[in-house]
Amino acid sequence: MNEATGIHTGNDPSSGEVGTPDRSLGWVVTGASQGFGRALVEALLARGDSAVATVRDESSIADLLDAYPQRLTVVTADFRERDAADRVAAAALERLGTPDVLVNNAGRAIVGAAEEVEPDALRELMDVNFFAATTLTRALLPAMRRRGGGTIMQFSSQGGRLSFPGVGAYSASKFALEGWSEALAAEVAPFGIRVVCVEPSRFRTGFNTGHSLGMSTELDAYAPVVGAVRAELAGADGIQEGDPARAAEILVDLAHGDRVPLRLPLGAEAVDRLTDAYTDALANVRSLADLARSADFADAAPSSRVV
Incomplete structure (x- = not known):
């Protein structure tokens, strides 16, 4: 462990360990201490890939570092700190050269x-869930562009496409990430870089514990609307439907495959809820189409855009 940098590395990733028959990949995975991040690191290492993984507490991933010292680099980073993303990017470029896969998974909720x-709590949430992901992505994009390829996985949520009280x-942080990433996908496609927004429903990740889930101060006025949501989210740990290990295998297979979708729902609930949300949204647009069109100048030519 380098106390100055917060980086713990093993030996050169090419020394002593055998990869998979297909080309091994170099990954950057944030938020690897638990949940999706931890499951992803386990799955990709078992596949023969290498990783730079970020955690806030190195002991949470010490067992994997012991098991895969040649192919795992651990960086301690708290993405509430403004320089964290830049430090992680520097470590990734030094260790992996140009990463093949970036997974922006670190995040929390309130x-x-x-x-x-409170405004400060909202800003901190946006810093962790949105600005850290965009900063790390931007820091690694030049190397990916020069090489002409790479995959960026942005961990969003079903809550990145729909929202509900509480x-x-x-959702604001995930809506922002998805909007930014949708534009990014079109911008970097000519360079062979792929972008996918991962939209999970409820998974047994530790997300519904105090480690990742904060609660605001309660106002009595909102208890009838938000109270049940607070109780449901706080009591969901350990009973969620989704299996992080299975999700991780899907994502590792996706990274090794030829194509990725722009958006990937994960879990049956995500499929059902997103289907309902898209269906309702389309019905709403259609029901208001004539009214909406009437807002244009009557003699204006139809819209014509570059994209």
């Missing part, structure tokens, strides 16, 4: 009505 969530702050 439950509360819009009036209950999760507006969290």
Whole structure:
């Protein structure tokens, strides 16, 4: 462990260990201490790939570092700190050269009505869930462009496409990430870089514990609307439907495959909820189409855009 940098590395990733028959990949995975990040690191290492993984507490991943010292580099990083993403990028470029896969998974949530969530708490959430991901992505993009390829996996949520009472702050951060990433996907496609927004429903990741889930101060006025949401989210740990290990295998297979979707729902609930949300949204647009069109100048030519 380098105390100055927070980086713990083993030996050169090419020494002493045998990869998979297909080309091994070099990954950067944030938030690897638990949940999706931890499951992904386990799955990719078992596949024969290498990783630079970030955690806030190195002991949470010490067993994997012991088992795969040649192919795992651990960086301690707290993405609430503004320089964390740049430090991680520097370590990734030094260790992997140009990473093949970037997984922006680190994140947290806060439950509360819009009036209950304090501005500082909302800004901190946006820093961790949105700005850290965009900063790390931007830091690694030049190397990916020069090489002409790479895959960027942005961990969003079903809450990145729909929202409900009590999760507006969290959804805001994920809506922002998805909007930014949708534009990014079109911008970097000519360079052979792929972008996928991962949209899970409920998985047994530790997300529904105090480690990742915060609660705002409660106002009595919102108890009838938000109270049940608070209780459901706080009590969901260990009973979620989704299996992080299975999700990780899907994502590792995807990274090794020829194509990735722009958006990937994960879990049956995500499929059902997103289907309902898209269906309702389309029905709403259609029902208002004539009214909406009437807002244009009557003699204006139809819209014509570059994209």
